[in-house]
Amino acid sequence: MTDHALAHPFSETQWHRLHSLLDELDGRQALWLSGYLAGQSTDFMATSQPADKRPAVLIAYATETDNSRLLAQRFGEQCREAGVAADVQDLARVRPRQLAKQGALVVITATHGDGDPPEPALPFFEAMMDDDTAPNIKNLGFAVLALGDSTYQHFCTAGRQLDARLEALGGERVLERQECDVDFHAPAQAWLNRLLDKLPKPASGTTPSAPAITSRSTPSHDKQHPLRTEVLVNQRLSAPGRTSPIHHLELALEVPDFPVVPGDAVGVLADNPPDLVAAVLDATGLNGELPVSVNGTPQSLVQALRQHRDLTIPGGRFLDYWAELSGHATLKEAVNGGTRTQRALLKRHQVLDLVRDYPARPDAETLVATMRPLQPRLYDLANSLSSFDDELHLTVKSFHYGFNKRRETGIASRYLLELQPGDSVRLYPHRNPRFHLPDDPEIPLVLIAEGTGIAPYRAFLQHRAANGQHTPFWLVFAEQRFEDDFLYQLAFQEARDNGLLARVDTVFHIDQPHRALADPLVEQIDQLAEWLERGAHLYFCGDKDSLTRTEAALRENIDAHLGAGHWKQLSKAKRLHRNLY
Numbered sequence: 001m002t003d004h005a006l007a008h009p010f011s012e013t014q015w016h017r018l019h020s021l022l023d024e025l026d027g028r029q030a031l032w033l034s035g036y037l038a039g040q041s042t043d044f045m046a047t048s049q050p051a052d053k054r055p056a057v058l059i060a061y062a063t064e065t066d067n068s069r070l071l072a073q074r075f076g077e078q079c080r081e082a083g084v085a086a087d088v089q090d091l092a093r094v095r096p097r098q099l100a101k102q103g104a105l106v107v108i109t110a111t112h113g114d115g116d117p118p119e120p121a122l123p124f125f126e127a128m129m130d131d132d133t134a135p136n137i138k139n140l141g142f143a144v145l146a147l148g149d150s151t152y153q154h155f156c157t158a159g160r161q162l163d164a165r166l167e168a169l170g171g172e173r174v175l176e177r178q179e180c181d182v183d184f185h186a187p188a189q190a191w192l193n194r195l196l197d198k199l200p201k202p203a204s205g206t207t208p209s210a211p212a213i214t215s216r217s218t219p220s221h222d223k224q225h226p227l228r229t230e231v232l233v234n235q236r237l238s239a240p241g242r243t244s245p246i247h248h249l250e251l252a253l254e255v256p257d258f259p260v261v262p263g264d265a266v267g268v269l270a271d272n273p274p275d276l277v278a279a280v281l282d283a284t285g286l287n288g289e290l291p292v293s294v295n296g297t298p299q300s301l302v303q304a305l306r307q308h309r310d311l312t313i314p315g316g317r318f319l320d321y322w323a324e325l326s327g328h329a330t331l332k333e334a335v336n337g338g339t340r341t342q343r344a345l346l347k348r349h350q351v352l353d354l355v356r357d358y359p360a361r362p363d364a365e366t367l368v369a370t371m372r373p374l375q376p377r378l379y380d381l382a383n384s385l386s387s388f389d390d391e392l393h394l395t396v397k398s399f400h401y402g403f404n405k406r407r408e409t410g411i412a413s414r415y416l417l418e419l420q421p422g423d424s425v426r427l428y429p430h431r432n433p434r435f436h437l438p439d440d441p442e443i444p445l446v447l448i449a450e451g452t453g454i455a456p457y458r459a460f461l462q463h464r465a466a467n468g469q470h471t472p473f474w475l476v477f478a479e480q481r482f483e484d485d486f487l488y489q490l491a492f493q494e495a496r497d498n499g500l501l502a503r504v505d506t507v508f509h510i511d512q513p514h515r516a517l518a519d520p521l522v523e524q525i526d527q528l529a530e531w532l533e534r535g536a537h538l539y540f541c542g543d544k545d546s547l548t549r550t551e552a553a554l555r556e557n558i559d560a561h562l563g564a565g566h567w568k569q570l571s572k573a574k575r576l577h578r579n580l581y
Contacts, residue, residue, distance in 0.1 A: 056103035056200045057084055062091040062121035062158070065267075065378065066430060067147055067184065068108040070222070075106070075192050084199050092120035092434075096127045096135045103200055104141040104174065107162060111146065113544075115154030117162075119578060120434050125158070128165055138170035143195050144177045147184055150316050150339075151346060155179070174198050181315065182372050185295070220255070223376060226269055226426040227255060231419045232391065239484030244398045246452060246487060247417050248382070251392045251425060258392075262384050262459035263435040263579075266392060267376040269307070269426040270415035276352065277305045283355040290364040301364045310372040311351050312411060316342060318351070321370040326360040348404050377412035378430055380541070380579065382455035386466035392427075395455035395487065435539070435579045441469035444502075444536035446528070448476045448550060450517060453542025454487050456579065461495050473500065474531065478507040478517040478546070503527075517546060518553035528554075529561050537575045544580040551578075 057079060061072035072088050079086035091107065099105055110118055117125045127133040144166070146159020156179040163177045175198055178191035221227040233250035260266065281288050281302065288302030294309075305311060314322075319342060323331035331354075334345040349357070351371070383393035398417055399410030419425060437445075437460060447457045454477055464471045475492065479485035486492075486506065495501040505520035521528050538554075540547045555567040570576050 057086040057106060058094070058098070058102045058104070059086055059088045059106045059108070060091040060094050061088070062107070062109040062118045062124075064110060064112055064118040064120075065376075066223075068110050068118075071145070071184075071188055071192070072106075072108050075108075075196075078192065078196055079199065082196055083201060084196070090120065091124050094124055096124065096133060099137050099140060100135050102140060104143075105137075105166070105171070106143050106145070106195065107159075107166075108145045109147065109159050109162060111148045111152075111154060111156050111158040113154075115157030115161075117158035125162065128162065128169075134165075134169055136170055137166065140166075140171045141174040141200075142166045142171045143173065143175045143198075145188060145191060146177060146179045147188075148179065148181065150181045151313050151343070153343070155181075155339075181317075182310075182375060183315075183317070221258070221428045223267060223269070223428055226267075226428045227258070228424050228426050229253065229392070231421050231423045231425060233421065234417070234419055237395070237487050239481070242480070242484065244400060245417065246395065246397045246485075248488075249394045249396060249416060249419070251394070251427070253385075253390050253392050258385070258429060259431070260381055260385065260392075260429045262381065262437060262463045263456055264432050265378040265380050265430040266394070266427045267378055267430045268394075268412060268416065269376050269428075270374070270412040271306050272309075272311050272374065272411060273414060274306070276311050277302060279352055280305060280311055280355060283352060283359070284367065285361050286364050286367070292365050292368045294368060301368070304368045308374055309368060310374045312408075313372055314346055314349065314351050314354055315370075315372040317370045318372070319346065319354075321362075321366065322354055322358065322360065325362055326358040328358040331358055350403065350408075353404070374411075376428075378581075379416075380452075380455040380459075382458050384459045384463035384466060387462040393455075393458075395452045395458075397452045432579065434574075435541075435577050437463065437471075438537055441467075441471050444472040444474070444531045444534050446474045446476070446521070446531060446536055446538045448517065448521075448538065448540050448547070450478050450542030450546045450550075452487070453540075453547070453579070456541055457539070458488050458491060461491075461500055465495075465498075465500055470499070472502045472531075472536075474503040474505075474536075475501055476505045476507075476517065476520050478509065480508060480510045482506070482508045482511055516550070516553065518550040521554060522557050525557055525561050529558065532558070532562070532566075532570070535575075537577060538570070539577045539579075541579040542581075547578070547580050551576075 059072045059076050059079070061068040063069045069090070076086045076088040091109065109121065112118055116122070142163075144159050144163040146156035146163070148154075148156035148159070159177060159179065163173075167173060175191070175195050178187065180188050230252040231249065232252055233248070235248045236245055237248050238246040277288075286301060288300060288305075290301040291298060292301050292304050293299070294304050319331065320335055323335045331345075334341050379394045379396060381392065382395045383391065394416070396413055396416045399413040401408055401410070416425070435456065441464060445460070447460065449457060454475075457473075457475060460471075461473065464473075473495075477486075477492075479487065485508065492501060492504065496504055505524075507515050507517050507519065509515075540551060558567050558570075559565065
């Protein structure tokens with residue numbers, strides 16, 4: 001059973017402490033503990049919910065970056081304070097047939113990629129869209145809050161599709177769907193406040209049933225309360241001449257119980273580069289010392305632009321504001337032309353382009369209010385706290401992209417790669433339970449990585465070694481050149497020499513231009529099939545396009561070798577783990 005097979009009342013830290021303790025117990029100790037807990041069951045049951053009573057409202061979230069989860073948990077608290085019994089659950093763990101038994105359903109979902117739901121919730125979405133597995137939810141009241149990014153073509157598509165499907169299956173819409181951009185906090189909360197008034201309340205004179213136990217976590221650090229930590233090491237891993245260098249960062253961890261395990265990530269709140277901030281201030285004619293407010297916190301304009309506002313992507317609200325302020329016909333035509341026309345303009349203009357090409361003199365407070373919030377970036381944990389309990393290790397690649405005939409550098413990667421020992425960085429834990437190690441250390445694991453996707457596998461090996469567990473690992477790794485780009489080569493060679501790594505295969509694209517990441521596994525299909533028959537799990541981490549092609553090649557060959565539909569059964573058994581970007 002995995003950590004999240006059942007909802008539990010523990011914080012994430014308590015849950016991992018509990019499992020760490022249980023792993024240390026022998027059979028006699030475990031038997032004694034079970035008897036002791038059974039003897040306390042009267043006290044436990046006195047505060048638990050009767051098995052035959054369900055909360056009036058199911059609040060289900062689908063998330064990749066935790067925004068939906070945090071909104072769902074906050075709304076769950078609102079419901080309970082208002083006397084509405086509510087259960088908060090990850091949509092990935094909700095079975096469609098449960099819906100017919102609920103009093104009402106509130107869904108908070110993000111959209112990713114080409115209009116896709118968050119990957120953990122994909123089986124739920126697929127089951128709901130399939131006529132053979134979709135439930136009859138006649139008379140079920142529902143409401144959908146959709147989160148997205150309006151700069152993408154498929155803005156809020158997952159929420160739109162689920163909202164329409166719930167209605168088609170017989171549900172009754174309690175409140176019209178709300179679609180939110182990246183600055184979602186205010187509109188989302190306003191919508192949830194309106195929704196609360198429409199949800200079923202307990203009858204007068206009765207006491208609402210206790211809310212069901214949820215899987216809420218209460219980390220001491222999150223996006224709103226990040227941990228500020230010190231940079232210890234910033235080391236280049238790739239060759240000096242490489243145009244997109246890769247660095248290894250080590251950050252001090254001086255707080256106890258930082259709730260991350262191998263497979264998790266940290267969210268980094270990067271600062272905008274000072275030269276970009278200065279250019280925006282110069283183009284707008286504003287003094288950086290002017291007072292402004294961000295989410296109710298007073299600060300200087302330069303701090304707001306440096307740490308809290310996206311100076312790259314303008315967004316719809318900023319475009320509306322700047323078109324009105326500048327009075328320029330081109331911008332007004334784009335605003336009045338609809339979403340497609342606006343998106344076409346924004347594909348040619350970043351914030352600095354707009355304020356330079358269509359000059360105006362904004363009010364500092366309004367400028368900050370209309371800009372998109374600067375979004376955190378997620379980086380996989382490259383070490384296990386079992387081995388380094390006072391450090392966090394990250395693997396960062398410089399990100400470049402073409403824009404309007406020029407070459408741009410990603411804000412977060414530039415920020416991280418320029419940090420020096422002694423500098424500070426703001427971050428928070430990000431749980432990624434679908435990419436965790438299996439509980440059983442004897443299950444074979446096939447680890448497939450492209451580039452920086454190798455980072456969590458370093459943490460996997462450290463974790464198993466620190467706990468004296470001998471998991472059969474098969475690493476398949478791709479990068480550019482063997483001599484320059486075999487990331488963490490010494491660590492993996494040592495793991496191979498020590499017997500921690502059973503097999504290692506590599507593909508270096510420049511050295512072997514006609515070789516694909518899937519080739520080593522396809523060429524050893526008998527060996528891969530034997531591992532799968534022993535119960536192996538497959539992990540895919542790194543570049544989305546490359547890993548998607550790799551998985552397609554493996555699916556075709558495994559189905560041909562072990563029978564049609566075998567790959568689909570692996571997915572249903574949750575033996576495929578993806579962490580793609």
